[in-house]
Each structure stands twice: as structure tokens, then as C-alpha cells.
Amino acid sequence: MEKFILMLDQHSQDELAPAIDLLKRRSDETVEYISCDGFILGAVKTHRGSLKTVESESHIIVIVGDLKSPHEDKDILATFS
Amino acid sequence: MILKKFIGDAVIIVFNKSTGTTQIIVEPWFRRLVYYTVGIEKNIIGSEMKAIIALDRSINQSLDMEAIYSYIGFNAVYGYRTLFENIHLLESGSVNEFRDQSWRKIGRYNFPKNYNYQLDTKKHAVRLAELFRNKADELASEGYTGVFLSGGLDSRLILASYDKKYRPKMVTVHMGNHSNTDSKYAELSAKVAGVEFYLHEANSKDIIERAENQAWITEGSLFLGTSILEAALLKYKDHSFVDGNPGDLSLGGTWANKLSRHNVSEKNKYYSQGLKLGEPIGRDSLDVKMIYRLFGEERGEQVLVTLFQIIQDDISIFDFTENRALAIEYYAMHNRVRRAIAHMAWEHTGFVRPFMDDEISKECFRVPIEVRTNRYYQLSVIKLLDEDLAELPSTSMAYVEKTTSRKTQITSTLKNIGKRIPGVRSVGRRILNRKLAHKKRDTYIQINTWFREDEEFRQYIINHLEGFKSRGIIKEGIIDILIEEHMGRQFNHMKVFVKLVNLELVLKQFHDKFSK
Secondary structure, three states: OOEEEEEEOOOOHHHHHHHHHHHOOOOOOEEEEEEEOOEEEEEEEOOOOEEEEEEOOOEEEEEEEOOOHHHHHHHOEEEEO | OEEEEEEOOEEEEEEEOOOOOEEEEEOOOOOOOOEEEOOOOOOEEEOOHHHHHHHOOOHHHOEOHHHHHHHHHHOOOOOOEOOEOOOEEOOOOEEEEEEOOEEEEEEEEOOOOOOOOOOOHHHHHHHHHHHHHHHHHHHHHOOEEEEEOOOOHHHHHHHHHOOHHHHHHOEEEEEEOOOOHHHHHHHHHHHHHOOEEEEEEOOHHHHHHHHHHHHHHHOOOOOOOHHHHHHHHHHOOOOEEEOOOOOHHHOHHHHHHHHHOOOOOOOOHHHHOOOOOHHHHHHHHOOHHHHHHHHOHHHHHHHHHHHHHHHHHHHHOOOOOOOHHHHHHHHHHHHHHHOOOHHHHOOOOOEEOHHHOHHHHHHHHHOOHHHHOOHHHHHHHHHHHOHHHHHOOOHHHHHHHHHHOHHHHHHHHHHHHHHOOHHHHHHHHHHHHHHHHHOOOOOOOOHHHHHHHOHHHHHHHHHHHHHHHOOOOOOOOHHHHHHHHHHOOOOOOHHHHHHHHHHHHHHHHHHHHHHO
């Protein structure tokens, strides 16, 4: 599973470090940061887990979940009304 | 806003760059826990409590007593609270927006509102079997070739879903012991299906060695026995696993029935008469007498009122349903999934619960609960997938046969008559308590036997009970009395010991450790 920590408002990568230290438990896990003016997100990726980011002019969308490669197109499908 | 579909097991975070607002969408079935805290300087969201505490060390100083009562009552924190007053969970299946320094729910997942009583269930069984087979094909291609196998029908349904061509590469893992019926049926299922079978002999050492780490990883969402599961998983960590928890085809139904200790249905008096559900379900699912013993008469009463309200609040989330039995199913399923084994399994390997997928779960919930929880109906679906597996004995069917036999029915009638006669009732209770206290083969995880016969394990449990005693949460002296009664074989108090030890392990890790 991907583990993540997100802080809203103005914060830095350094501030997230103690939380990431606790989330990262094995050497094969990698850490990734995504930041913008209003937030900073740190995620620890496991061997099967996935973190996907889609950015447009107006939005940044981050998907934290088990995305499986052969069927990636149908793994996340959220429709609203 | 209605979230019509949510396919996948994920959390979606949406930042609007122009307005600066943040939205979070959580998957519908409590597979992912999303914790948050709100403060003037720090608004934090995280997948684990420990990460939030690491960023704000003041948070873990205020314990939420309602959550503590919930843990003591149900062996888990129920609903969207946590052990700490300032850490909460976002609702599963919700769309949330951060506005004016708080998280507001602005939408929810499209949970079905009612069963379809007109459904041709025989035809629908064919549809379900087809969905399960398609899902298993997809999972096999993605490398999900491990199955947790019990001796019951739920996990057998998963095994049956896999086409025979995949089975030579598959493994099944079972925790138990060679003398247990459940283990024998599991081994038989694996043999007939032609898959590798591994029985991990449940033992007390696994608990002593792993319980602390288990509490750290799962943050209190699991109980001692799961430490054994971790040991079993490590043998096959190269496989990714599929799990049936909770109740597969019956989905929330099995757990709703277990929680309330009677069949949940729209015909039941609690649901048809429109009564508040918190108290009747609470009285059925809690050991009310033990609450009074642990907290004393006066405080015990307050604790019970709190616990009933917790259940009421949790069920109220599903007030949009048109059927109260369905609302209880959702409540039961969410609490069951929150406690399930995923968080431990994810630590080591891939892990999915396919039957909670959008399409399959919605198809299941069309079938009325009375049909879905019927073991013969479940067998009919398995039969469509694998006739040989459907023919085998199972613990579920053994239970059905036992409870419907003429002898059991006569004994049950006599017991019910006896319960109404005061003198007979108290003698009957004493006999039953002693019988339970002497029971040797308690379950496949023989915690009671280990406690009585294994000095090292007994000491481990007692040390943690002593630790909990010193916190002053429950009535002074009561733990010593309970231990004396248990060792004197007057009662079997192992369930309450396990709850208190679990809670002590979590408090040690998350309250005490961070305070230092």
C-alpha cells in the first residue's frame, strides 16, 4: 500500500521528513514529493503500490492506490453527477 | 454530489490551483483509512496516525475516552473516531472539501438503497458466477495467485472463481492446527482444486514476537491473532494475495448477523418497528455484564449509553437507504473491513478484496440479505464455478447441519424454556460458564489453552494486563479478580484479556512512546 502524508498551507519538504521516516519501513520503498503553493504531499511507494499525478492549468490530481499495470485504464474510474 | 462509480482501491486528492481549495475522495469500503487533524498552523492528512503524530507531538496527549470505551466494548475503535481526540477519519465513500478550516462532506458514493425482492435469484447466481470468474481472470493476469483459505464457503468461492488453468501456479495459505476441522476442510479444498497448500501451525511464539509490531503497523485496527497471520504471510511474500474478507457473497450480511447475533432482515422487529438501532444492536453485540464489571454499576451505565450512541451514529450515516436491514449491513461491513487484515498484508505483499469492487458489490447488494446469507445459495454459485469444490464438506455447512438437526432443535427449545425459569437459568449459566472455562480446543488460535499451559505466554498477557491496570481506566482491582476467576476455571475471560492487551499495546506505542 502507498503511504502518504499531506500538509495544507505553506510548509516545506523538510517539515514532512519526520513523518516520512515513520512511514518508510523498508529499503525497497521509495519516497516522492509533490508540492504546490497551498500544499505539500509526501508519499512512500511500495513495490505494488502506485502514485499517479495528473496536472492541468487549473488542477493537480493525485491518486494514491493500487493501480495494476495491465488494466490501468480501468483501475480508477470515478464518475459524478 | 453523488459519486456514481468508484472502480479501484484508492484515495483521490484534487487541488484547485485557482481557488486554492482541496478535495479528497475516499474509496467506498473502508479499505483505505484517511486520517486528518485540523489546527491553526497545521492541517494534516495522512494514511497513518503515526505520521500525523510525528508532525504534531501535542496530538497524542488527549485520548478520546469514547474511543477507549469502544475498544473495550468491541475490540476496535468504531466509526470515524480514533484513540486521539484531535485525529479523525474521513468517511469511506465520501467526497470532502476543506473550507473555513474544516473538512466538509459534499458528496457520497452511490451505495444501493434497497434490495431487489423481485429478482430471479437463480438467474442472478449465473450473473454473479460470471462476474467472479472474469475478476479472477483479471487478477490472475496481474499476478494475484495467493488465496487465504479457511474451511468455509467464502474463501472457497474465491478459489473456485479461478479457472483450473491458473491453479498449478497458485498457493493457498491457512492458519490453524492439524486437529482442527476447519484446517482439514481447507486442506481438502486445496487438494481437490489442485493448488499448493500451506498450513501455518498457529502458535503462541508468533504472538509474543510479533504483537507489538502488529500494533504499530495496524495502529490498533487488528487483534493479537493477526500476528500469526504475518508469520504465515512471510513464507509466500512473493505472491500477491486475494482475500474474501468480509463474507464475500454475503458481503455485509454475515457480519451484520454476527454482530447482532440474530438474522438481520426487514422482518426483524428491531428494523420493522422503526426503533432506534444503537441500543438493541449494542445489547446483542456487547458483553453488557462485563462492561458493568469493568467500570462499576454507575460508570458502566454511562459507558453503555456512549457505546449505544456510537452504533446509532455509525448506522445513521446510511439513513439514505430505504431498507434498515441494508443500513445495518453497510454499518457491519464497514466496521469489519476497517478491522480486516489488509493493513498487515500490505506491509509485505500485494493484497486485494475483489468482491468489494464497484460492479460486483452492487450486483451482490441487489440480492436480498436473506438469500445472500443462505449457505445453500452460496453453494449454488460455487457449483456454477467448480462442481467438485461445491461437493466438499465445509465448516459453514457443518454449522448449518448442526443447527438445523432435530437434536439441536429439541435442546434449543428446552434451553429456551429453562431460561424463563429463574432457578434453572442461574444453574444453567453456571454450568455453561464452567464448560466454557474448561474448553480446551477453543478455536484454531488456542489462546485460552496457551494462557493456561504456556508459562511464557501467560506471563506476556499478565504483564500487559498489569500495564493496562496502572492506567486507571477501569475499576481498581477488577483485573486481579478476573484473572483469579479465569485460573480457577469459574469463567473463561480470555476475550476481555485479549481486548485489554490489544489496547495496552496500542497505547504503549502511540501514547507513551511519543510522549517520551
